[in-house]
Amino acid sequence: MVTPPVVHDITFWYDPISxxxxxAFEALPTALMGLSVRVRYRPVLFAALLKAHGQLGPAEIPGKREWTYRQVAWLAHRQGVALDLPAAHPFNPLPLLRLALAAAADLSAGETNRHVTGLVFRHVWQGGGDPVAPGRLAELERLLQAQMAERGSDWPGADAEMVKQQLRRNTDEALAQGVFGVPTCTVSGRHFWGQDALPMLRAFLDGEAWFDGDGWHAPAALPAAVARR
Incomplete structure (x- = not known):
């Protein structure tokens, strides 16, 4: 008897501002090639994660801000992915997060499919425009109309409040699970944070024994010698 392949259930927490x-979204298919996976794309408000942990985002720290843009440009070049900085960054991503959820096949699940997620990401990171300019938001909404119609979405009517509440639930759930940043891939209760964690995620999914030892578990018990206020 042939043993069926293990299907890995992965949650990809994201905010298109990142x-x-x-x-990571663009690299995920290559990183997971050959595995049986179910990826759940769940939008969250990155700013709320930062606030809950008392942090600033990379783009809010002088020096780190410029480095971030240089590094992602280089990473995109190496990855072979088109990336254009938007007209201004950071910006308020709430309209994009809500549009993405408005196009969800099942709003109560708080998930966007890969097609919708990709449209939202590329809206921000390709073309160099203002992601939240009214005209561009209207164009993105037009691109998402087919998905909205499939669900019978009443956007931006009666669905608007439900979308807002679901985004809050997504963000609260991410925080409750210990997610502190985006992108984070969660599988089997373990979090893999950052675009550069994809090789580590793949090693875990491949069953590498290291993940059962102290390399993974010991850091959680490491005491802090000093705490800055």
């Missing part, structure tokens, strides 16, 4: 989340 260029690293965009790069």
């Amino acid at each position: 260029p690293y989340a965009y790069l």
